[in-house]
Amino acid sequence: MAKSTQQSAELIRKTLCGIDLKEIDSIKGERITDLQLRTRANASEIFYRNHFEKVLKLLIQSQLEWIGTDATDEDKLQFGRGSLNGLLLISEWFEKRVRESTAGLQQEEKPVPGEAIPPTGKFE
Numbered sequence: 001m002a003k004s005t006q007q008s009a010e011l012i013r014k015t016l017c018g019i020d021l022k023e024i025d026s027i028k029g030e031r032i033t034d035l036q037l038r039t040r041a042n043a044s045e046i047f048y049r050n051h052f053e054k055v056l057k058l059l060i061q062s063q064l065e066w067i068g069t070d071a072t073d074e075d076k077l078q079f080g081r082g083s084l085n086g087l088l089l090i091s092e093w094f095e096k097r098v099r100e101s102t103a104g105l106q107q108e109e110k111p112v113p114g115e116a117i118p119p120t121g122k123f124e
Helices: 003-015 021-025 034-070 074-109
Strands: none
Touching: 034 074
């Protein structure tokens, strides 16, 4: 999500008394190690990319279509918007975890100048 779009979403959520990712990410009193954070991020990426992302996109698209065609009064519209907001929060949370995981892996894969390349055990 682009930074300006993310800031707009946060502002709208605050204006309408909703939560955003900052409240979800800052669980009070929880202390986790870097290894635990990396394990969570990797598990999130595997689960999200292989299955949950497709389900969420389908649910978001279906909710958008329902709001556009079947929301005949204010109550239905507001309920649909709230449902959509929840789906988007879940999607954004997983996307953030995937970015964290990918960034961590990319940092690890960069070779250090002057360091020997470890052998692969294969001779060709």
